[in-house]
Amino acid sequence: MSALVANAGWMGWNAFLALVPLVLAHLLFGRRQRPRWLLITGGAVFVAFLPNAPYVLTDVLHLPRDLRHVESWVAAGLLTQYLVLFAIGFVAYVLSLVRLERWLAERGVSRRAVLLTDLSLHALCAVGIVLGRVFRFNSWDLVTNPGGLLELVRVPQPRTVLVLFVLFTVLAAGATIARALPTIMDRAVRMG
Numbered sequence: 001m002s003a004l005v006a007n008a009g010w011m012g013w014n015a016f017l018a019l020v021p022l023v024l025a026h027l028l029f030g031r032r033q034r035p036r037w038l039l040i041t042g043g044a045v046f047v048a049f050l051p052n053a054p055y056v057l058t059d060v061l062h063l064p065r066d067l068r069h070v071e072s073w074v075a076a077g078l079l080t081q082y083l084v085l086f087a088i089g090f091v092a093y094v095l096s097l098v099r100l101e102r103w104l105a106e107r108g109v110s111r112r113a114v115l116l117t118d119l120s121l122h123a124l125c126a127v128g129i130v131l132g133r134v135f136r137f138n139s140w141d142l143v144t145n146p147g148g149l150l151e152l153v154r155v156p157q158p159r160t161v162l163v164l165f166v167l168f169t170v171l172a173a174g175a176t177i178a179r180a181l182p183t184i185m186d187r188a189v190r191m192g
Helices: 002-028 036-049 052-067 072-106 111-133 146-151 158-191
Strands: none
Touching: 002 036, 002 052, 002 072, 036 111, 052 072, 052 111, 052 158, 072 111, 072 158, 111 158
16 A cells, blocks of 8 residues: 555656646647737747656656565556556647647648658657666756766667667657557447
């Protein structure tokens, strides 16, 4: 039971950070016209905070430690707690991207450019996740500690490139599957 309570603090904070890009997407990429300066500034903040949404998926590394030496009913609660966190993060990620895509499409941006934007954001999120998980940087470090971030700019090791590629693939494939799920489910219901 103590693991459930202990997780509430950091999971609550990570869930809050995962929802920030979704809130920003709704504020910035709605139907109302926004001043250009607000879109540029808000867009930069959106991109800086977007990795927080899928970042929660990497919190799975805490799960084995939490599951050690707990009763089965507590383990079920822990699994539920983690699944809710993962769902909040990934749904916030996908919905944030969908909101941006629709906003771009409404402004006549080509499908190719929207796809390129998506792929670029997946790549930036993969980098953001590594910066957060491995180097312990936060979104606000872009403003509060840019020097520390610049110190990390160097030729990445092959292992880091592999991790980035895997993260990029998971984000791109996961987002694509999540978007297709309603259509797949609808077809399955009609066929059944």
